[in-house]
Amino acid sequence: MSGLSLKNVSKHFGMLEVIHDLSLDIADGEFAVFLGPSGCGKSTLLRMVAGLEPLSGGEIHIGGKRIDALAPGDRGVAMVFQHYALYPHMTVRQNVAFGLRNIGTKSDEIARKIAAAAGTLEIAHLLDRKPAQLSGGQRQRVAIARAIVKQPDIFLFDEPLSNLDAALRSRTRIELARLHHRLRATMVFVTHDQVEAMTMATRIVVMNQGRIEQVGAPMEIYLQPATRFVASFIGSPAMNFLAATPTGDANGRIMVRLADGTTVATAIPAAALPASGPFTLGVRAEHVLPGAGSPARVDVVERLGERTLVHALANDGSTIVYDEPGDVAPAIGDHIQLTIDPAHVHLFDAAGRAYHADRIA
Numbered sequence: 001m002s003g004l005s006l007k008n009v010s011k012h013f014g015m016l017e018v019i020h021d022l023s024l025d026i027a028d029g030e031f032a033v034f035l036g037p038s039g040c041g042k043s044t045l046l047r048m049v050a051g052l053e054p055l056s057g058g059e060i061h062i063g064g065k066r067i068d069a070l071a072p073g074d075r076g077v078a079m080v081f082q083h084y085a086l087y088p089h090m091t092v093r094q095n096v097a098f099g100l101r102n103i104g105t106k107s108d109e110i111a112r113k114i115a116a117a118a119g120t121l122e123i124a125h126l127l128d129r130k131p132a133q134l135s136g137g138q139r140q141r142v143a144i145a146r147a148i149v150k151q152p153d154i155f156l157f158d159e160p161l162s163n164l165d166a167a168l169r170s171r172t173r174i175e176l177a178r179l180h181h182r183l184r185a186t187m188v189f190v191t192h193d194q195v196e197a198m199t200m201a202t203r204i205v206v207m208n209q210g211r212i213e214q215v216g217a218p219m220e221i222y223l224q225p226a227t228r229f230v231a232s233f234i235g236s237p238a239m240n241f242l243a244a245t246p247t248g249d250a251n252g253r254i255m256v257r258l259a260d261g262t263t264v265a266t267a268i269p270a271a272a273l274p275a276s277g278p279f280t281l282g283v284r285a286e287h288v289l290p291g292a293g294s295p296a297r298v299d300v301v302e303r304l305g306e307r308t309l310v311h312a313l314a315n316d317g318s319t320i321v322y323d324e325p326g327d328v329a330p331a332i333g334d335h336i337q338l339t340i341d342p343a344h345v346h347l348f349d350a351a352g353r354a355y356h357a358d359r360i361a
């Protein structure tokens with residue numbers, strides 16, 4: 001049992017409040033990804049779990065045992081840092097062995113563990129090199145190997161892939177997912193990269209300014225973002241946001257008018273919404289359908305290979321992005337017509353809270 005429990009954890013540096021009364025339970029064996037913009041407190045939170053930063057308030061429990069007053073080495077965690085933190089004067093083998101020697105592990109057992117980890121991470125041929133003789137991706141794998149041999153209850157990863165090139169990053173993502181499946185260990189991974197979060201997490205924790213915005217499975221967060229912040233942070237291209245004015249309801253579903261005069265009969269229950277206030281309609285590119293509907297003009301075309309993103313200007317000058325198959329691309333300046341799929345729109349109130357269509361079971 002090695003679940004992680006954060007109970008009312010807070011952190012301030014002097015007057016600066018960085019983590020605000022944060023509580024969360026991560027179950028044994030989960031791959032939890034903390035996702036949020038730079039400066040939102042991800043590393044601080046991870047460092048508090050690892051014992052590298054004292055808490056200002058609250059408690060941290062691992063496997064039901066309170067650990068926030070224990071020394072880092074007694075917490076059963078292993079952390080992989082963004083910048084690897086390998087000892088430059090030691091070989092890869094010595095780097096990986098270092099933590100084990102410190103706790104008095106026998107030489108033959110160290111050798112066995114290193115061989116196993118080196119096999120998993122394909123670094124067996126690098127064991128006698130120094131870190132300076134490795135590429136960034138190889139150093140990264142050494143840092144992960146060093147964590148694996150400790151057999152921690154919980155792995156803590158602080159943006160470990162951000163220094164890798166795109167191809168290696170996606171390969172390492174797959175390796176980590178495989179590793180998690182094989183070890184069945186609890187993993188906590190922080191990143192500002194939504195693709196890493198979507199692809200690896202069993203649960204995503206979206207953070208903003210030291211607070212949790214939403215916790216959920218990747219597709220839950222994608223399909224039912226709890227706030228406008230979450231909606232704007234997840235999904236590429238970013239969700240379209242358009243000012244919307246309620247005009248009444250049809251069969252209990254809210255109808256709104258957009259700034260260009262288009263009326264959208266949404267699938268969102270009218271009763272769920274606040275009585276008044278400015279609303280913003282949110283719709284993803286794949287739910288804006290070209291062919292018929294309101295007039296718009298093509299402004300920018302981005303060809304991505306498998307699909308084409310088209311940035312169009314509505315009559316009122318607002319931008320709306322939709323997608324086409326990769327082999328379709330209108331020309332800049334083309335006059336087109338667009339329809340927003342009413343079943344897939346979200347509404348956000350003035351405070352950024354989201355309202356969705358009823359979930360289809």
Ligand SMILES: Nc1ncnc2c1ncn2[C@@H]1O[C@H](COP(=O)(O)OP(=O)(O)OP(=O)(O)O)[C@@H](O)[C@H]1O
Nearest residue numbers: 013016018036037038039040041042043044045192
């Ligand atoms: N030792 C420190 N002293 C004062 N302020 C700090 C300290 N460490 C972090 N901070 C501040 O705390 C906030 C959170 O920092 P943190 O490093 O946790 O962010 P992060 O989410 O990991 O960001 P990034 O994605 O850029 O790594 C930031 O505003 C940062 O400036």
Ligand SMILES: [Mg+2]
Nearest residue numbers: 042043044158
């Ligand atoms: Mg950080």
